[in-house]
Amino acid sequence: MVEKGSHIIKIDLNLAYLVQVLRRRCSQQTETLFVKLFKSNTNPLVRREIILAWIAWRHNHSLTDLKKHFKALSKWERRAFIVGSYILTDEGKHWRKHNDDSFDPSEAVVREWYADRSTKNPDAPL
Numbered sequence: 001m002v003e004k005g006s007h008i009i010k011i012d013l014n015l016a017y018l019v020q021v022l023r024r025r026c027s028q029q030t031e032t033l034f035v036k037l038f039k040s041n042t043n044p045l046v047r048r049e050i051i052l053a054w055i056a057w058r059h060n061h062s063l064t065d066l067k068k069h070f071k072a073l074s075k076w077e078r079r080a081f082i083v084g085s086y087i088l089t090d091e092g093k094h095w096r097k098h099n100d101d102s103f104d105p106s107e108a109v110v111r112e113w114y115a116d117r118s119t120k121n122p123d124a125p126l
Contacts, residue, residue: 012043023053044074051080
């Protein structure tokens with residue numbers, strides 16, 4: 001549907017849902033598609049869903065690349081990335097410590113919530 005430019009996925013909500021469905025199956029083809037979509041799509045909902053897919057797949061390299069652009073992300077993307085920073089282990093811990101002052105109040109709540117959740121159950125799904 002994406003490669004053929006289907007009119008169905010030209011609606012961002014439909015595309016975000018498609019990303020949710022496709023994230024259930026990690027493959028090279030899906031990974032390539034998500035990288036392409038992330039670079040070409042500006043909708044924060046779609047991009048957030050892609051970030052959540054990278055987190056679910058434990059794709060540290062995608063998240064490491066994304067952390068360089070954290071300040072330019074939308075609020076939705078930033079909150080998803082904060083959750084994703086926990087799979088970056090020491091790198092994520094250092095990043096959170098360094099950027100803690102730049103988190104707005106809602107991002108601080110997300111950080112605290114996920115820190116508590118990951119402490120209690122590190123393998124908890126998103």
